Amino acid sequence: MSVMEKFNLKDNLAIVTGGAGLLGKQHIEALLEANADVVLFDINEKALEEVKIFFMQKYDKDVMALKVDITKEDEILEAKEKIFKKFNKYANILINNAAIDPKFEKESKVNKSRLENFELNQWNLEISVGLSGAMLCSKIFGVEMAKNGKGVILNIASDLGVIAPDQRLYKKEGLIDSEQNVKPVTYSVIKHGLIGLTKYIATYWADRGVRCNAFAPGGVFNNHSDEFLEKITNLIPMKRMANIDEYKASILFLCSDASSYMNGATLNMDGGRSVW
Numbered sequence: 035m036s037v038m039e040k041f042n043l044k045d046n047l048a049i050v051t052g053g054a055g056l057l058g059k060q061h062i063e064a065l066l067e068a069n070a071d072v073v074l075f076d077i078n079e080k081a082l083e084e085v086k087i088f089f090m091q092k093y094d095k096d097v098m099a100l101k102v103d104i105t106k107e108d109e110i111l112e113a114k115e116k117i118f119k120k121f122n123k124y125a126n127i128l129i130n131n132a133a134i135d136p137k138f139e140k141e142s143k144v145n146k147s148r149l150e151n152f153e154l155n156q157w158n159l160e161i162s163v164g165l166s167g168a169m170l171c172s173k174i175f176g177v178e179m180a181k182n183g184k185g186v187i188l189n190i191a192s193d194l195g196v197i198a199p200d201q202r203l204y205k206k207e208g209l210i211d212s213e214q215n216v217k218p219v220t221y222s223v224i225k226h227g228l229i230g231l232t233k234y235i236a237t238y239w240a241d242r243g244v245r246c247n248a249f250a251p252g253g254v255f256n257n258h259s260d261e262f263l264e265k266i267t268n269l270i271p272m273k274r275m276a277n278i279d280e281y282k283a284s285i286l287f288l289c290s291d292a293s294s295y296m297n298g299a300t301l302n303m304d305g306g307r308s309v310w
């Protein structure tokens with residue numbers, strides 16, 4: 035097989051969780067460009083519809099957009115049957131990408147993002163999507179990959195899955211310490227946890243042809259304030275955040291036979307931030 039052929043995903047069926055979000059759309063595009071069929075799971079119905087229309091118009095290609103809450107096992111199982119009905123097979127690629135972007139009330143004097151104020155229900159909610167959801171999808175689709183003798187599971191971690199957040203990035207002038215925003219503890223725990231899940235699965239089904247790797251991207255530029263940009267770029271040797279489409283080639287590499295001997299690894303792609 036030629037090198038270029040190894041990147042071809044013809045006859046592959048991929049699931050992207052949280053596929054209607056910012057990066058999910060990019061992952062889908064990478065898979066579609068390599069000729070895969072794609073199913074996306076998301077809870078945001080409006081965004082699901084928009085993504086479907088976007089790919090129909092841009093590539094004249096359909097994607098199967100399913101409203102699935104990945105914290106609910108019965109919804110994933112229902113989706114599994116719908117996928118089988120449509121494609122007569124289960125997915126051989128799973129990208130665990132969904133996450134909750136935590137929002138905290140700005141008016142409140144008690145900053146709930148801070149560890150000393152962090153509420154257990156918020157912890158449970160975020161863990162249920164970022165970690166439990168990834169485990170459930172891996173379990174439900176991974177077992178079919180193992181039966182079939184081939185598959186790839188890719189967990190989307192973060193540079194904050196390998197390093198600690200630098201809370202100075204989120205500091206705002208004029209606020210006392212107890213009011214300062216921080217990157218929540220859940221983010222570190224989920225992203226480090228996904229790398230643990232990756233190693234577990236990578237060894238669990240290795241003899242059944244299922245590979246599992248993690249991807250640890252740095253922050254994507256998304257109209258951040260000049261103040262934040264200046265601070266974060268000082269932490270990145272390449273002095274910039276990622277462009278939105280810069281991860282597509284890595285996603286394709288990790289999901290295809292181009293990475294056929296890669297298993298249990300974490301691919302860091304963060305402009306060098308995690309090595310500084």
Ligand SMILES: NC(=O)c1ccc[n+]([C@@H]2O[C@H](COP(=O)([O-])OP(=O)(O)OC[C@H]3O[C@@H](n4cnc5c(N)ncnc54)[C@H](O)[C@@H]3O)[C@@H](O)[C@H]2O)c1
Pocket residue numbers: 051052053054055056057058075076077078081102103104105131132133134135163167190191192193250251252253254255
């Ligand atoms: N954007 C970045 O700069 C960046 C950097 C590093 C890592 N990441 C990681 O990449 C992934 C995607 O990030 P993003 O920026 O596209 O986030 P996003 O918030 O735009 O997308 C996440 C998607 O997950 C969906 N979702 C939430 N709960 C769900 C549930 N219970 N079931 C199904 N879907 C659910 C949301 O509706 C949303 O569409 C995340 O895991 C994130 O942590 C992002």
